[in-house]
Structures are given as structure tokens and as C-alpha cells.
Amino acid sequence: MGSLLHLVSALVLSSPGAWAVRMFNFRVLDSINKPSGGHQRCQEIGYDGLAILSSPEAYRHALTVIAPNITAATNRFAIGLFFDKAAKDVLWADGTKYAADTPWNNPPPDRSGQLPFGRMRGDGKIIMTRNSFAAFSLCGTYNTRESYGKTLSEQQPDGQTSSLDIKETKSFLHCKVLCGADIRCRAAEFNFDLSTCTTFASKMFSGFTTNKATSTFVREGF
Ligand SMILES: *[C@@H]1O[C@H](CO)[C@@H](O)[C@H](O)[C@H]1NC(C)=O
Numbered sequence: 001m002g003s004l005l006h007l008v009s010a011l012v013l014s015s016p017g018a019w020a021v022r023m024f025n026f027r028v029l030d031s032i033n034k035p036s037g038g039h040q041r042c043q044e045i046g047y048d049g050l051a052i053l054s055s056p057e058a059y060r061h062a063l064t065v066i067a068p069n070i071t072a073a074t075n076r077f078a079i080g081l082f083f084d085k086a087a088k089d090v091l092w093a094d095g096t097k098y099a100a101d102t103p104w105n106n107p108p109p110d111r112s113g114q115l116p117f118g119r120m121r122g123d124g125k126i127i128m129t130r131n132s133f134a135a136f137s138l139c140g141t142y143n144t145r146e147s148y149g150k151t152l153s154e155q156q157p158d159g160q161t162s163s164l165d166i167k168e169t170k171s172f173l174h175c176k177v178l179c180g181a182d183i184r185c186r187a188a189e190f191n192f193d194l195s196t197c198t199t200f201a202s203k204m205f206s207g208f209t210t211n212k213a214t215s216t217f218v219r220e221g222f
Contacts (some may be wrong), residue, residue, distance in 0.1 A: 023146045024061040024138040026051045028069050028077065028091045029137040034076035035069025035117035035129070050080035051140025053120065054099065056222045057148055062138060063124055071137055073123035076135040080142075081118025083111070085130065090118065090128065092105040093140055102126060103222045138194045147180030149219035156214045159206030169197040176217045188217040212213045 026064035029041055039050045051061040066077050080093030087131055090109045091097060098109075105125035109118075115128035120138070151172075164184060169175045172190040175197035184201040191198075193213045 008150075016117070024058055024144050026058075026065045027139040028066055029139060029141050030222055031137075032134045032183075033078070033137050034131050034134050036131050036138070037117065038139075039077045039080070042139035045139070047139035048080075048142040049093055049139070050078050050137040051144055052080040052092045052094055052096075054096050054101075054121075054191075055145070055147070056220055057138075057146050058144070059124075059222060060220075061104075062120065065135070065166075066120070066122070070104060070122040073121060074120040075122035076127075076133070077121075078117060078119050078131070078135065078137040079126075080140065080202055081126070083113050083116035083127075088113075096183055099202065101186070101222050118205060137222065143168050145180060146174070147185075147219050149176075149217050150219055152208055152216045154210060154212050154214065155208045155216050156189050156211040157200055157205035157216060158209040160200070160204060162204050164199040164201055164204070166196055166198045168195055170195065172215050172217070175199075181215055186219050186221050188219075190216070 028040055031041065032131060035043055042049050050089050051062060053062050081090060082093065084091045103124060103126055105127045110128045115130055117131055118126060119129050120126055164182060173197055175188045175190040178193060179185040179199050181200060185199045186202045187200045187205060189198045191214045208216065
């Protein structure tokens with residue numbers, strides 16, 4: 001109970017502005033459904049299906065949308081995350097793979113196919129479940145994308161082990177956009193001399209260090 005109260009107060013303090021609310025179109029279904037039924041019901045009322053929370057920004061917004069319906073940390077909200085038989089892996093409803101820092105309740109997610117439906121609990125943890133237990137459903141539209149973060153001038157990611165991508169870009173702004181377009185990206189380093197943008201996922205760097213030739217966009221993680 002203590003952790004639930006802590007969660008709810010954190011949500012109130014960090015509730016996003018009207019701008020973020022416009023970006024993501026999520027709502028909790030009025031009816032209680034099994035995940036497959038919730039997905040269908042969301043589509044019947046004009047959403048693309050159960051909500052995709054693949055980015056930290058979408059995930060945070062979802063926490064604010066489900067907050068009024070949370071009475072216990074163990075409440076369940078079906079989301080657009082499914083076991084894909086062909087891929088033998090858990091994928092978001094638009095086919096993207098989950099980010100390395102996804103807040104699973106019990107990582108890594110079950111890949112046996114026995115628990116095919118993803119749900120978010122009241123405490124924000126993500127779990128895989130059967131289709132048998134009727135609970136809340138979180139609907140969403142799938143075309144929204146935004147990234148929040150901050151700029152570190154003259155700094156670069158330190159302890160680089162690998163990168164997601166290296167591209168020539170015209171500007172630091174374009175580099176930030178590239179990071180926002182990849183749900184895994186947590187940092188994007190723009191080199192002003194080379195006009196290159198290097199993007200990194202959560203575990204591909206360890207901190208930041210001075211580099212006069214670069215600026216880095218650091219995206220908020222989960
Ligand atoms: C979720 O909370 C809202 C706001 O309190 C309420 O109107 C709605 O009925 C709740 N949904 C369910 C399924 O209980």
C-alpha cells in the first residue's frame with residue numbers, strides 16, 4: 001500500500017502538460033474485458049486497438065491515464081503487447097520489439113507462448129498473462145510519437161560499447177528527431193565537425209564526458 005501511495009503522489013507531481021496529453025490518445029475502456037475482447041472493443045469505438053506503450057513517453061502518459069482506475073498495485077490494464085508466434089517473441093502491436101529497459105515485473109518476459117497478452121499493473125510493472133482474466137483495457141491510437149529529453153552541450157556518451165545507428169545529419173535537431181523515431185534510443189550524439197548522428201540504447205553507454213565537437217540529446221528512460 002505504501003508503494004501505491006508513493007506511485008500516485010509521483011503521478012500527480014509529474015503530470016504532463018496539455019501538450020503531452022494531446023500527443024497520446026489513450027483511454028481506459030468503461031467495460032471489463034479479457035485482453036482479446038478489449039483489443040476488439042477498442043477498435044469498435046474508434047481506436048487502433050490496445051495502447052502501445054513502447055516509448056518511455058507513451059508509458060508515462062499511460063500511467064496518468066490509468067491513475068483514476070487504480071485501487072491496488074495489482075490492478076491489470078491490457079495493453080497492445082502480444083506474444084508473436086512467428087517471431088517467437090513479445091512484440092508491440094505495431095511489430096516493434098520492446099526496449100531493453102522496459103519495466104517488466106519479472107524480466108525477461110515469458111517467451112513460451114503460454115502467456116500471450118501483455119498488461120500493465122497498477123504499480124506500472126509490465127507482465128505477460130493468459131487471455132482468461134477479465135480486467136481493465138487501455139485503448140490507444142498508434143500514430144503518435146514524441147520524445148522528451150535534454151541537451152548536454154559539448155558532451156558525449158562515455159563508455160560506449162556499441163550504437164544503434166550512425167547517420168549523417170544536417171543538424172543537431174535532425175539528430176534529436178532520429179532518436180525520437182526509435183523507441184530504443186536513450187542518447188543521440190551529434191558531431192558538429194563530421195555532421196554525424198550516433199544513437200545509443202540504454203545499455204550502450206555508461207555516462208557522459210566532455211567533447212568540444214559534440215552535443216548530446218539525452219532522452220528520459222522508463
Ligand atoms: C475508470 O475511472 C473513471 C474515472 O473515475 C470512471 O468513470 C470509469 O468508470 C472507470 N472505469 C472502470 C472500468 O471502472
